[in-house]
Amino acid sequence: MSVGFVMLCHTALDRAAEVARHWAERDCPVVIHVDRRVERPAYDGLMAALADLGNVRFSGRYACEWGTWGIVAATQEAATLMLREFAEVRHVYLASGSCLPLRPVEELRRYLDSRPRTDFIESVTTSDVGWTVGGLNLERFTLRFPFSWRKRRRIFDWYVRFQRRIGFCRKVPAGLVPHLGSQWWCLTRQTLSAILESPDRAETDRYFRRVWIPDESYFQTMVRLYSTNVESRSLTLSKFDYQGKPHIFYDDHLQLLRRSDCFVARKIWPQADKLYDTFLHNAGGGQPAAEPNPGKIDRLFSKAVERRIKGRAGLYMQSRFPNENWENGRTAAPYSVLEGFSEVFENFEVWLGKVAGTRAHGHLFAPDRVEFAGNETVFSGALSDSAALRDYAPKNFLSNLIWNTRGERQCFQFGPNDRQDCSWFMACDPNAQISVISGAWAIPLFHSNQNFSDIRREAARLQKIEADHIGILRSHYAKARIRIWTLAEFVENPMEPLQSIVDEISPRSARRLTEAPRLADLKGFGQFLQNLRNQGMQPVLMGDFPTGEDPTPATTRRRRPYLVK
Amino acid sequence: MSILGAVKLRSRRRRAHLRAFLKRHQLKSVADRTRGIAANAILLLCTLRNERVRLPFFLRYYRDLGVEHFLFVDNDSDDGSREFLADQPDVSIWTTSASYKASRFGVDWLTWLQRRYCHQHWCLTVDVDEFLVYPFCETRPLRALTDWLDSSAIRSFSAMMLDMYPKGSMQSRPYHEGQNPFEIAQWFDSGNYTIHRNGGLGNLWIQGGPRSRVFFPDQPAMAPALNKIPLVHWHRSYAYVSSTHMLLPRGLNLVYDEWGGEKASGCLLHAKFLDTFASKAAEEMQRGQHYGASVEYRSYQEKLAKQPDLWCKFSEKYINWRQLEILGLMSKGNWA
Numbered sequence: 069m070s071v072g073f074v075m076l077c078h079t080a081l082d083r084a085a086e087v088a089r090h091w092a093e094r095d096c097p098v099v100i101h102v103d104r105r106v107e108r109p110a111y112d113g114l115m116a117a118l119a120d121l122g123n124v125r126f127s128g129r130y131a132c133e134w135g136t137w138g139i140v141a142a143t144q145e146a147a148t149l150m151l152r153e154f155a156e157v158r159h160v161y162l163a164s165g166s167c168l169p170l171r172p173v174e175e176l177r178r179y180l181d182s183r184p185r186t187d188f189i190e191s192v193t194t195s196d197v198g199w200t201v202g203g204l205n206l207e208r209f210t211l212r213f214p215f216s217w218r219k220r221r222r223i224f225d226w227y228v229r230f231q232r233r234i235g236f237c238r239k240v241p242a243g244l245v246p247h248l249g250s251q252w253w254c255l256t257r258q259t260l261s262a263i264l265e266s267p268d269r270a271e272t273d274r275y276f277r278r279v280w281i282p283d284e285s286y287f288q289t290m291v292r293l294y295s296t297n298v299e300s301r302s303l304t305l306s307k308f309d310y311q312g313k314p315h316i317f318y319d320d321h322l323q324l325l326r327r328s329d330c331f332v333a334r335k336i337w338p339q340a341d342k343l344y345d346t347f348l349h350n351a352g353g354g355q356p357a358a359e360p361n362p363g364k365i366d367r368l369f370s371k372a373v374e375r376r377i378k379g380r381a382g383l384y385m386q387s388r389f390p391n392e393n394w395e396n397g398r399t400a401a402p403y404s405v406l407e408g409f410s411e412v413f414e415n416f417e418v419w420l421g422k423v424a425g426t427r428a429h430g431h432l433f434a435p436d437r438v439e440f441a442g443n444e445t446v447f448s449g450a451l452s453d454s455a456a457l458r459d460y461a462p463k464n465f466l467s468n469l470i471w472n473t474r475g476e477r478q479c480f481q482f483g484p485n486d487r488q489d490c491s492w493f494m495a496c497d498p499n500a501q502i503s504v505i506s507g508a509w510a511i512p513l514f515h516s517n518q519n520f521s522d523i524r525r526e527a528a529r530l531q532k533i534e535a536d537h538i539g540i541l542r543s544h545y546a547k548a549r550i551r552i553w554t555l556a557e558f559v560e561n562p563m564e565p566l567q568s569i570v571d572e573i574s575p576r577s578a579r580r581l582t583e584a585p586r587l588a589d590l591k592g593f594g595q596f597l598q599n600l601r602n603q604g605m606q607p608v609l610m611g612d613f614p615t616g617e618d619p620t621p622a623t624t625r626r627r628r629p630y631l632v633k
Numbered sequence: 634m635s636i637l638g639a640v641k642l643r644s645r646r647r648r649a650h651l652r653a654f655l656k657r658h659q660l661k662s663v664a665d666r667t668r669g670i671a672a673n674a675i676l677l678l679c680t681l682r683n684e685r686v687r688l689p690f691f692l693r694y695y696r697d698l699g700v701e702h703f704l705f706v707d708n709d710s711d712d713g714s715r716e717f718l719a720d721q722p723d724v725s726i727w728t729t730s731a732s733y734k735a736s737r738f739g740v741d742w743l744t745w746l747q748r749r750y751c752h753q754h755w756c757l758t759v760d761v762d763e764f765l766v767y768p769f770c771e772t773r774p775l776r777a778l779t780d781w782l783d784s785s786a787i788r789s790f791s792a793m794m795l796d797m798y799p800k801g802s803m804q805s806r807p808y809h810e811g812q813n814p815f816e817i818a819q820w821f822d823s824g825n826y827t828i829h830r831n832g833g834l835g836n837l838w839i840q841g842g843p844r845s846r847v848f849f850p851d852q853p854a855m856a857p858a859l860n861k862i863p864l865v866h867w868h869r870s871y872a873y874v875s876s877t878h879m880l881l882p883r884g885l886n887l888v889y890d891e892w893g894g895e896k897a898s899g900c901l902l903h904a905k906f907l908d909t910f911a912s913k914a915a916e917e918m919q920r921g922q923h924y925g926a927s928v929e930y931r932s933y934q935e936k937l938a939k940q941p942d943l944w945c946k947f948s949e950k951y952i953n954w955r956q957l958e959i960l961g962l963m964s965k966g967n968w969a
Contacts, residue, residue, distance in 0.1 A: 309967050313784055320772040337777055368969050376967030379895040383961045384828055386793040386860060387898035389837055389889045396893040446945045449824020452846045460840075460853035461827035471961060472824035 071096055071173075071180055071254075072157035074146045076139065077165030078103035078132060080338035081110055084165030085117040088124060090348045094173040097123040097154040101142045104129040125149055135217055139251075139283040140276065148264055151257060158184065161254040166335040167304065168317075168347055176303075176331045180254070187259050187295045190249030190302045191288040204228070208280040209246045210237045241268075241275050249288040252304035252334065255295075262294035263287065305330035305362050307369040310377060315369050319343055324368065330360040382471050382499075384464065398497040399470040404479040404573055405500055405548075408508025411483070412558065413585035417441070420479060423581065424573040428479045432469070433462070433486035448472035455487075462489040470499070477573055484509050484533035495540045500548035503569055506538060507531075507555040507610030511588050514596045524603045534609055554611025559590065642834075646881040649872040652737070653744035660706065660727040660742055664719040667702070667750050674701035675775055676756045678746060680739035682708040683916075684761040686909065688717055689811045691761050696723070698765070699774035700757065704750060706742045708733050725750075733922040740873050751867040755779040758863050758877050759901065762814070765792055765863065766954045767899030768965040781968055782866070789880065790864040791888035792899040795821050795962060796842045797951065798906040798943035807908045814904035820948040822846065823960045826859065836860060836879040836886035843906075843943040848932045857929055861901055862888055897966030900957050911937050 073091050077084040077100060088098045100118075102111050111129075118124045127146040132138040143162060150160055159180045169176075180186075194205040204211075211231045215224045240246060255263075266272070272290070276282045291298055305328060307315040314335045317325060319342040325333055336343055379388045382400025390396070410416040410430070420428040421441070430439030438453040445453045449472030451465070452458075458465045470478060482502075494500045509530045513523050541550045549572075553565060567581050598615045600607050670676070677700045684691075692703070705726040707715045718726045729742065736742050743758060757775075759765065767778055767790070782790060797818035799806060806817045826841035837860050845856040861877045865885065872881050879886050890896050914933045949960065957963045 311785065315969060316781060316784070318769070318773050318777060320769060337780065339774070339776060372965065372967045372969035375895055375965060376890075377894045379890065379893050379964075380961065383895075385826075385895075385898075385961050385964070386791050386828075386837060386839060387889045387896040387964050387966065388894065389828060389830065389891065390893045391891045394891065394893045446846070446947050448947055450822035450843070450846060450945055450947045451825045452850055454846075454850035454853075456851050457825075457827075457845060457853045461829065464827045468824045468826070 070154070070156050071159040071161055071177055072150045072154055073098045073161045073163050074143065074150055075100045075163050075165055075167075076103075076132065076142060076146075077101065077114075078106060080166060081106070081114045082117075083336070083338045083344065085114055086344060086348060087163075087165070087168060088118055089121065090169065091173060092118070092121040092124050095123070096173055096177075097125075097150065097157060099125045099127055099146045099150045099153075101127045101146045102129055103142075104131040123154070125153055133216065133218070135213075135281045137277045137282055140286045143283070143287075144264060147260055151261055151264070158257050159254050160257070160260055161303070161332070162252055163304065163332055164252070164334055166338065167252075167332050168334075168336045168343060169332050170305070170325055170328065170347055171331050179331070183299075185256060185258075185297045186299050187253070187255045187291055187297060188299050188301060188303045189253035189255060189288060189291050191247040191291055191298060191300050192249055194246050194248055204280060205248070206246065207232075208248075208285065209240055211280070212236070212238065212278055213280045238275075238278070241272060243293065244272070244275075244289055245292060246285060247288040247292055248285050249300070250302040250304070250306060251283045252302050252306055252332075253287055253291075254303050255287070255291065259291060259295045263290045266290075266294075303331050303360065305333040305360070305365065306335070307362075307365065309369065310373050315372075317343065321365075322346060324365055328360065328362045328365055329358040330362055382467055384467055397499065398493065399467050399499045400474050401470055401477070402499045402501060403470055403477065404569065405482050405494055405502040406479060406569070407482045407503065408505030408555070408558075409503070410481045411508040411511045412505055412555070412562070412588055414588055416585050417481070419583075419585040420570075420573075423583075424477075424479070424570050426477050426479060426573060428481075430481055431483065431486050432466075432480045433458070433482060433488075433490065435485070435487060438465075439481075459487060459489070462487065463493050466490050466493065479573060484530040484537065488533065488537060491537050491540050492545075495543070495546040495548050495550070498547045498549075501569075501572055502541060502548050502550045503565070504538065504541065504550070504552040505555055505558045506534060506552055507607065508558075509534065510555070510597070510607065510610060511590070511593070514593055515588070520599070520603065524600060524605055527600055527607065528605050531605075531607065531609055538609070554609065556611030556613050559587065562587070642881060642883065645874075646870070646872050649740075649744055649874070649881065650748065650870075653741045653748060653872075656731070656736055656741045657745045659729045659731040659736070660745065661729065663707070663715060663726045663728050664724065665727075666723070666725045667704075669723075670702050670750065670754075672753075674754060675699060675779060676702050676704060676751055676754050678704045678706075678743050678751070678756060678758045679761060680706045680708060680733075680743060681710070681714060681761045682733070683710045683712045683714060685710070685712045685714045685717060686808065686810045687761050687814070687904075688714060690813060691764075692721065692724075693811075694764055695757075698770065699776050704746050706739060706746070708739070733920075738876060738922075740876065744872050747867055747871070748869045752869040754867055755782075756865055756867040758865075758873065762904045763794065763861075763863070763901040764815075764904065765899055765901055766957065766963070767792065768897060768954060768958065768963070768968055770899075770954055778968075779864075779866070787896075788866045789862050789885040789888055790897070790899065791860070791862050792864065792901045793826075793839055793962065794859040794861055794903045795900045795957070796844055796859075796903045796905065797821050798843055798948075800944040800948075801942055802940050803906055803910055804908050804940070814907055815902060815951060818904050818906055819950050820944055821951060823947075823949040823962065827853070831879070831886075834874065834879050834881070834883045834886055836862075836883075837889055838878075844929075846945075847941055847943055848929075848936055855928055855932075862886065863901060864899075895964040895966055897968050898963045900954075900963045902951070906943060 092098050127149045130138040130142040147160055217224045276286050309315055317336050319340050378396050381397030417428040427441035429441045432438055437455050438458055440447045513527055594613045594615045597607050597613050677695055703724045705718050707728040709730040715728055718724050798820050799817050822842045826839055829838040831838050839860040840856045845853055849856040858878050863877050874881055914930050917930045918934055
């Protein structure tokens with residue numbers, strides 16, 4: 069008993085001839101259908117190339133436009149010819165001109181011989197398929213599609229919508245349950261002849277002639293009527309991308325294809341010489357007769373589709389420039405924004421770097437230059453410390469920084485003295501963890517040696533900027549993880565917030581903080597605020613600082629409080 | 634887009650073609666082998682001036698990728714470039730002594746050649762110091778890429794310019810004819826690029842890299858554009874607008890995805906920063922034939938006097954396209 073191949077060809081006829089010869093020489097009859105739109109000389113060339121083979125036939129030619137009945141008609145005629153001419157054929161394998169056998173025919177034959185009654189055809193009810201392009205499942209069977217999807221997409225879509233609106237619905241012939249599936253099947257003589265010689269065939273054909281993409285539904289539906297044993301999968305390895313066009317195999321897929329243990333793969337790039345040489349001319353053999361296992365290839369292609377549809381989070385580049393809120397992640401990784409900490413504590417960055425085991429930057433958005441950790445003038449990805457370059461595209465600067473340092477957590481200081489262009493960007497970024505000690509900007513002013521009227525003016529300016537910034541953080545658009553303390557609140561009990569921030573930055577080091585950074589000197593700060601008030605300014609962001617009485621942080625009272633368990 | 638806007642763009646495209654038509658007499662054929670261009674052949678277009686030393690490697694590189702015919706415009710070379718190219722079997726070359734600047738930096742000349750010879754061909758427009766790298770370029774020829782683009786109904790392919798530079802002074806390792814320039818200029822900046830969207834034509838405006846970092850840290854807006862769309866399935870009605878940065882009709886500029894996904898793209902490795910650069914910069918300054926009153930070259934000259942080192946400790950050493958893909962400079966898109 070034997071397997072016969074029906075090949076549907078429309079391009080790269082020389083490759084098709086090579087494959088047909090491969091099968092025919094190994095005693096598998098081949099029936100070739102060539103698209104009618106192929107020009108005569110090319111067709112004659114193919115006939116001449118295969119003229120010496122006794123078991124190759126050519127069937128009547130139909131024009132096979134994608135998604136139309138022509139492909140089914142061609143398949144029907146070729147299959148009929150196959151069954152009529154080659155009586156020893158038990159399984160008919162439908163392949164295309166760009167298919168390539170991956171395993172020796174002998175193995176396929178043995179495989180089919182041990183399953184003599186099985187029809188291999190992917191056949192899924194319309195409600196269960198998730199892969200159809202354009203969302204047409206059941207409607208493929210109930211609407212009319214007189215317009216070409218490829219050439220007249222607009223009118224095609226319009227007509228579909230129109231039919232939906234007026235509630236048009238074709239009747240599916242009694243007894244038929246619409247099924248869909250891959251076009252490439254392998255059916256037994258019994259099933260195939262039952263379909264082709266069915267008494268209702270004229271009627272079903274008339275119905276399917278108007279169905280959308282009948283090559284994915286005609287045999288898939290009919291087989292359910294006549295087959296006793298449907299194995300719903302295709303023996304041909306064929307993957308489709310999100311546009312519904314098949315993925316193409318190249319020379320560099322050789323190992324992958326080898327290890328897939330599939331019998332036939334589609335679609336092969338016609339100039340993949342190495343693939344054709346390897347699989348057609350070198351008798352592979354020697355491998356154990358494994359079940360087809362396309363898992364690895366599936367993964368490769370689904371990853372490619374995901375790359376095309378979702379892309380890499382936080383990446384902005386020449387071929388990925390998402391509109392706002394379509395980024396799938398504005399930045400590539402979590403980062404911490406610390407506001408007011410370097411004012412409240414002395415040498416905070418050094419302390420943080422030590423405790424959290426990362427590099428903590430200074431004010432990245434400082435107006436004069438970018439304060440990278442360690443005073444670097446260039447940073448990861450060759451980011452420059454030039455303020456002009458940064459301010460030319462501030463969001464790019466931040467997303468670049470986070471992208472360039474994937475795998476290493478970034479922390480930086482921020483405050484009302486910095487350029488505020490990224491406020492909204494950070495507030496709406498779920499990767500940002502923003503901790504704010506509001507009003508801390510007053511401490512450097514308090515320590516500064518300026519005229520009080522200048523201090524007052526500066527304080528008013530900074531308060532305004534920070535109030536706006538906090539307004540953004542509190543808006544309902546904000547998606548970052550945001551914590552805000554007033555200065556008064558914070559100095560009363562600084563250890564707990566610090567602990568939670570450090571835990572967030574380096575979650576794996578479960579150590580308790582034993583050493584707090586040194587608080588800035590706040591003696592007389594309450595009076596300083598009162599002086600501002602007396603000058604007619606209203607400092608509100610610091611919280612309640614009692615005048616006269618200086619705050620006493622908890623840490624000074626209790627030594628090493630967190631060591632006590 | 635309003636109807637008026639569309640009409641304006643169309644007339645702009647028409648004007649570009651008219652200019653090209655009027656300038657066609659400036660081109661004098663030196664070797665015309667265009668009759669030998671096969672249907673479907675992949676073509677390469679290039680304008681050059683005095684680049685003799687670079688040509689052998691350039692031709693070899695693109696022949697290996699699968700370019701089938703080269704169309705050169707020689708702008709008055711006197712170093713033997715013209716004669717060398719005229720002897721190549723797969724090259725057609727025209728020469729002109731007219732102004733490069735007046736021809737919109739060579740675009741008018743190329744537009745004419747494209748209109749005449751490139752209709753319905755995939756056509757790659759590059760400079761002599763630009764080398765295309767695309768996904769899988771080590772294992773798949775250019776034809777594989779264009780076939781895939783065809784089957785995906787994509788007409789244009791983006792390849793950002795990536796400035797390559799040596800470590801240390803540019804003068805320290807001279808470039809020899811036939812040598813791979815990236816044996817010397819091995820380094821690049823991996824992540825300091827800025828992107829703006831160009832509203833009118835819809836293309837992205839990418840700047841950054843060593844040129845921004847070293848030559849334009851104080852006036853970033855002046856830094857040269859790095860976005861390029863060099864590979865296009867040409868139609869005679871198309872026209873490059875400014876170098877190969879953008880095209881008309883503007884649908885061709887939509888080489889990026891706006892909804893979070895990634896389209897396939899490549900890189901043009903730019904071997905500008907070799908020992909030849911200093912003399913080139915001096916010559917171009919003198920001719921004053923470059924973009925924006927040659928601001929770019931003036932800045933180069935000032936900085937070059939100090940023998941700058943473009944290299945920094947965060948520079949990346951070039952390995953292959955996969956590295957560029959991982960760094961996010963180019964993408965495979967859904968090509969696998």
